[in-house]
Amino acid sequence: MSRSARSYDESDVRIRPGKGTRPRTKTRPSHKDAHSAMVVSVDRGRWGCVLDGDPERPVVTMRARELGRTPIVVGDRVDVVGDLSGRPDTLARIVRVAERSTVLRRTADDTDPYERIVVANADQLLIVTALADPPPRTGFVERALAAAYAGGLSPILCLTKSDLADPAGFAAHFADLELPVVLGGRDDGLAELQERLDGRLTALIGHSGVGKSTLVNRLVPDADRAVGRVSGVGKGRHTSTQSVALPLPGGRRGDRGWVVDTPGIRSFGLAHVTPDEIVDAFGDLREAVADCPRGCTHLGPPADPECSLDALTGSSYRRAMAVRELLAAVRDTGSETDEPVEPTP
Known part of the structure; x- marks a missing residue:
């Protein structure tokens, strides 16, 4: 064996230290001390809120990391933690967003x-x-x-x-x-x-x-x-x-x-709205369209010759025809640029 040769054992092996011995967990804080608030303004990643809906208790907040990209808009009911003093240059955190009613x-x-x-x-x-x-x-x-x-x-x-x-x-x-x-x-x-x-x-x-x-x-x-x-x-x-x-x-x-x-609106697209969502707003019409064939758009003949709205009478029929005009206007992509109504002096 050459003089330069060397025997190696386990003491010569370098062990890279681990990043930590504590296992990661998906458990999130419960935030039992969170206060309810309403969002009143949004601007550049900051949300203005009022605690308990009281305008005398304003706070500026940020979105907690655990919420990810959860959208938060004006009118949202939220739970907030952190500095709730409302003093200048302080930030609280939004940790929960309640289910929306509308x-x-x-x-x-x-x-x-x-x-x-x-x-x-x-x-x-x-x-x-x-x-x-x-x-x-x-x-x-x-x-x-x-x-x-x-x-x-x-x-x-x-x-x-x-x-x-x-x-x-x-x-x-x-x-x-x-x-x-x-x-x-x-x-x-x-x-x-x-x-x-x-x-x-x-x-x-x-x-x-x-x-x-x-x-x-x-x-x-x-x-x-x-x-x-x-x-x-x-x-x-x-x-x-x-x-x-x-x-x-x-x-x-x-x-x-x-x-x-809200800002002045130039256009109001309704790609997300379905005919049934509009009809459902009227109790009498909602019951009537339950008998409509599947896929009915409620626009009437010739598109929907079996639409149940045509069987209504009285005020319900007049309301159904008004809703049908509304459905037709929404379906027409040019309806928002229709001719202005001439004013009556």
């Missing part, structure tokens, strides 16, 4: 498969439409109604600029749907509208220029200050590109209501 959704257009959640858990949808300048379009209202019915929200039509045109003509288009109609112009009193908003979470939508921001400022006189108090996200100021929930002052039933001011 969802207002839209797509970019009728062919886009990606759904955008506009507001969660809203009780009502206030569709703000001007009677003139710009002239009203039935297509946008019809699409908003379809989204409300499909998402479980109760729709209300709010007509602004009533000093420029008679509201009766436009409102008549939706009479058979039993759609509540209120006036919200500059010279109109807001008592009826405020009564409908008290104690409820209401989303507002409308095209740019219809007076939605003016209406919000009348309903929430200190809207700019309220945004800063409940948000704390970004610069703490609401712009037309982000939704924000604003607390209504007081409440006749002792329960403060909220309005969600």
Whole structure:
């Protein structure tokens, strides 16, 4: 054996240390001390929340790692932990998102498969439409109604600029749907509208220029200050590109209501909405279509010669025909760009 040769034993073997001896676990913290909150604003990975729905207790939060990419939107009920003081430069964490009772959704257009959640858990949808300048379009209202019915929200039509045109003509288009109609112009009193908003979470939508921001400022006189108090996200100021929930002052039933001011909407795609979801919003029609053949679109002859809606009578039949017009308008991808309704002076 050569002098340079060497015998090796186990002491010469280098053992790489392990990363740890504790086994990994999928068990997550229970967060039993979490506080309930409502999301009131969203901006760049931060969520403005109010604890227990109280606008006097705002906190800024981030999404906990265990939630992954779980979408969180304005109106969501969440559980939060961490620093709940609400002091500047503090962050709490959202650890749970409750199941949603309603969802207002839209797509970019009728062919886009990606759904955008506009507001969660809203009780009502206030569709703000001007009677003139710009002239009203039935297509946008019809699409908003379809989204409300499909998402479980109760729709209300709010007509602004009533000093420029008679509201009766436009409102008549939706009479058979039993759609509540209120006036919200500059010279109109807001008592009826405020009564409908008290104690409820209401989303507002409308095209740019219809007076939605003016209406919000009348309903929430200190809207700019309220945004800063409940948000704390970004610069703490609401712009037309982000939704924000604003607390209504007081409440006749002792329960403060909220309005969600949404950005001005240019298009309202409904790729996610099915005919049955719209029909289900009406109890009498829901029972009737139970006898429809499989695959019925409820549009009537010639497409659906055996649709059960044709067998109805009286007010139910008139409502069925109004819903059928709504279904046809939603099915037409050009319905949102329909001809404006000529105002009645």
